[in-house]
Amino acid sequence: MSDHSNDLRETVRERYAAAAVQVTEGGTTCCGPQAIEVDDNFGSTLYAADERDALPAEAVAASLGCGNPTAVADLHEGDRVLDLGSGGGIDVLLSARRVGPTGKAYGLDMTEEMLALALANQKKAGATNVEFLKGTIEAIPLPANTIDVVISNCVINLSTDKPAVFAEMFRVLAPGGRIGISDVVADDQLDPDQRAERGDYVGCIAGALSFTEYREGLAAAGFTNIDLTPTHAVADGMHSAIVRATKSAMTTDTAAQKLVQAAGSDSCCGGTGC
Numbered sequence: 001m002s003d004h005s006n007d008l009r010e011t012v013r014e015r016y017a018a019a020a021v022q023v024t025e026g027g028t029t030c031c032g033p034q035a036i037e038v039d040d041n042f043g044s045t046l047y048a049a050d051e052r053d054a055l056p057a058e059a060v061a062a063s064l065g066c067g068n069p070t071a072v073a074d075l076h077e078g079d080r081v082l083d084l085g086s087g088g089g090i091d092v093l094l095s096a097r098r099v100g101p102t103g104k105a106y107g108l109d110m111t112e113e114m115l116a117l118a119l120a121n122q123k124k125a126g127a128t129n130v131e132f133l134k135g136t137i138e139a140i141p142l143p144a145n146t147i148d149v150v151i152s153n154c155v156i157n158l159s160t161d162k163p164a165v166f167a168e169m170f171r172v173l174a175p176g177g178r179i180g181i182s183d184v185v186a187d188d189q190l191d192p193d194q195r196a197e198r199g200d201y202v203g204c205i206a207g208a209l210s211f212t213e214y215r216e217g218l219a220a221a222g223f224t225n226i227d228l229t230p231t232h233a234v235a236d237g238m239h240s241a242i243v244r245a246t247k248s249a250m251t252t253d254t255a256a257q258k259l260v261q262a263a264g265s266d267s268c269c270g271g272t273g274c
Contacts, residue, residue: 069151070094072242073180078102079148082172084137084165084181085109085155089118089130095151096127106147107132108140138164145174152181154240157208166221176249180242184208185228187237198235208238218245 070091075081075098083091086107096105109115109132118132135141137152138161150169159165169179186195188210195208209217211228218226223245230239 084152
């Protein structure tokens with residue numbers, strides 16, 4: 001990884017570490033922890049009131065996403081779910097409730113402070129079918145073919161190596177598995193410089209792929225049935241979008257390995273966001 005990419009990753013890590021500390025130590029009010037973001041386009045306001053009320057206040061306060069992936073991921077009893085960039089655990093805990101005791105929800109995050117907050121929230125929620133993992137979304141610490149659904153909430157656009165993320169999602173999904181994620185996506189006519197004018201990596205905007213780049217990146221990793229649906233604008237020409245795709249039930253281990261290698265070695269997306 002280049003020095004520039006390492007610097008961007010460290011910037012993201014520092015921001016989310018500070019956000020976790022704000023919730024756990026410095027962000028309380030008389031009525032409970034204060035939400036990190038106050039913005040109609042990001043944060044806990046994108047979840048239904050009954051979902052927020054069912055979770056620890058700290059998990060809700062730490063929400064920094066641009067959507068509600070658990071509302072679109074079509075989770076079923078017994079599913080094994082992986083949340084990329086799980087933060088304070090809001091989507092993991094919601095997923096755990098949906099998949100029930102026969103299912104399992106994993107959360108993956110690279111930030112120690114967020115993992116500590118998530119583990120505390122898991123304990124408060126009494127969730128026993130949950131496991132939080134430390135690692136990056138470009139190198140998921142799980143075996144191949146072990147996950148039914150991958151979700152993520154406004155995190156993939158923060159990665160400086162999106163082909164690796166797409167390849168890793170494909171690798172860990174079992175044949176027939178699917179993704180249901182929320183992410184920031186740019187209009188096709190915006191070039192990387194124009195995207196950068198609208199925000200920064202930590203703000204989930206400058207690193208966003210275009211709609212075409214996103215589709216091509218998922219296809220190069222081996223995904224099919226790819227669908228991107230914008231839900232609301234987060235800046236001029238930038239959208240929160242629901243991203244769905246599947247891993248063919250006919251995929252063999254050998255074919256999957258070739259697709260992962262191809263996606264990882266070929267930057268298919270274009271632009272500095274990849």
